[in-house]
Amino acid sequence: MKYKTFLLFGAPGAGKGTQGKILGTIPNIYHFACGDVFRNLSIDSDLGRTFISYSSKGSLVPDQPTIQLWRESIEGATKQGRFNPTKDTLVLDGIPRNPSQAEMLKDTLDVRAVFNLSCLDMNKLVERLQRRALRENRLDDANLEVIRQRLATYEHETKPVLDYYGPDLVHTIDSTQSPINVLQDVLKIISGLSA
Ligand code: ADP
Secondary structure (H helix, E strand, C coil): CCCEEEEEEEEECCCCHHHHHHCCCCEEEEEHHHHHHHHCCCCCCCCHHHHHHHHHCCCCCCHHHHHHHHHHHHHHHHCCCCCCCCEEEEEEEECCCHHHHHHHHHCCCEEEEEEEEEEHHHHHHHHHHHHHHHHCCCCCHCCHHHHHHHHHHHHHHHHHHHCCCCCCCEEEECCCCHHHHHHHHHHHHHHCCCC
16 A cells, blocks of 8 residues: 655745645644654664764765655554554655655555645755754754755755656746745645545
8 A cells, every 4th residue: 555645845945844844733643753763762762873874974865774764654554543544644755765765665655645845046045054053953954055955965866856746746836925825836736636
């Protein structure tokens, strides 16, 4: 059985986490933010250390351990009853992050829509990330050089995921709008999809 899935897509700072957290409060939606799961790993674990070494440079963690961590987290959430695969829709935020991860997940995910939170203004993204660095104490948001590298990683490695899923599934939303207007656009698309 494949999981019914929506993908939240966009550059760092585009607002995936903001929308994901709101959507996750709706009954029968389970929000999974890959970066949050990585940040919750213990610094004493091998994968925790691997995460720090890649994310501090603005690079992606290698695909194999990333997908394995994802599978373990989803299985854990299912066992604990937080995620019910027969009833719930998954909202994935930050995964798949390159076409190879999309390919590794293709037998597991039934992707119904990709919400592409689009922001063409790089300065706005940088500004949002720098503000978040103070609020959320995120090291990778604090350093301008790391921010630039993350945006470059997004352009070169992550953006091609949009072509992987293709124009029928991808819905582009202007993420420079206020969070409530972005949410309105997302909800309009979800309610227009057939069950
Ligand atoms: P943002 O979208 O703002 O960059 P995230 O919290 O989604 O922030 O990700 C933070 C970091 O975690 C990334 O820069 C990357 O190093 C790592 N990461 C998160 N998700 C993945 C993934 N699916 N594959 C590889 N690395 C990931």
